Amino acid sequence: MVKLNRIYTRTGDDGTTGLGSGPRRLKSDARLEAIGTVDELNATVGLARLQADAALDAMLSTxxxxxxxxGADLATPETPEPLPYERLAITQGQVERxxxxxxxxxxxxxPLKSFVLPAGSPCAxxxxxxxxxxxxxERVMVALARVEGEIVGRPALLYVNRLSDHLFVASRIANDEGRADVLWVPGASR
Known part of the structure; x- marks a missing residue:
């Protein structure tokens, strides 16, 4: 269980941060970039929840x-030696959900007859x-997975790929089940 007594520790004042498995990495490290981008994603999902109906809010909460x-999966990379605790990782079940x-x-x-512009309702x-x-x-995680010696689990990569699709379809639901989608009109402003 997580217990946070102190919010600042000063351990990152040297430009490093600790991974869940112990080693310290530069805050500019590719793994930390992936973790930070997932954190940013989580915050943007939180913004969408402010406008979501109850059913969509429940999905977004999950x-x-x-x-x-x-984030925990990325912060605790797989290692050859066993950890003293169970490593938390994205599962195939989460992808399937x-x-x-x-x-x-x-x-x-x-069905769509044109691309959808990122607009419509505030939630969308x-x-x-x-x-x-x-x-x-996803791009950052794929780049990390290509770095020699770095491991990103396949379920984690599948999850972010499916999540972007989920968020797209959810945006259409939030746009009055697609009736309020703003469609791209190619060359309309020429």
Whole structure:
């Protein structure tokens, strides 16, 4: 269980931070960039929740908890030697839950005939912002996974890929089930 007695420790004053498994890394390290981007994503999901209806809010609440799991997964990279505690990692079950939610939401929507602009209701606009931050988190995590000696679990990568799709479909739900989507009109301003 997490227990925070002090908010500042001064241990990061040298430009480093500790991973969950103990080692310290520069705050500019690729792993810390991934963790920070996931944290930013979580904050943008929180903004969307301010405008969400009860059903969407419940899904987003679960996603925010998942994003803390993802941060813990990234903060405790797999190591050859066993840890003195169970490592928290994103699971295939969390990915599958997102897929079920995407399918259920998408079944309520008419197929798209154009790309959707990131606009519409305040909730939809915040969900589009979260979607773009999610895509950045995915890019950063993929880059981290390509660094020699760094491991990012496959379920974690699948999760962020599905989450961006989830946030897109949720934005359409928030736009009156797609009826208030703002569609791209190619070349309209020429």
């Amino acid at each position: 996603i925010q908890n998942d994003l803390f799991d993802l 997102l897929e079920r939610e995407i399918d259920a939401m998408n079944a309520r929507l008419e 606009a915040h969900l589009h912002l979260a979607r773009t931050v999610c895509r950045r988190a």
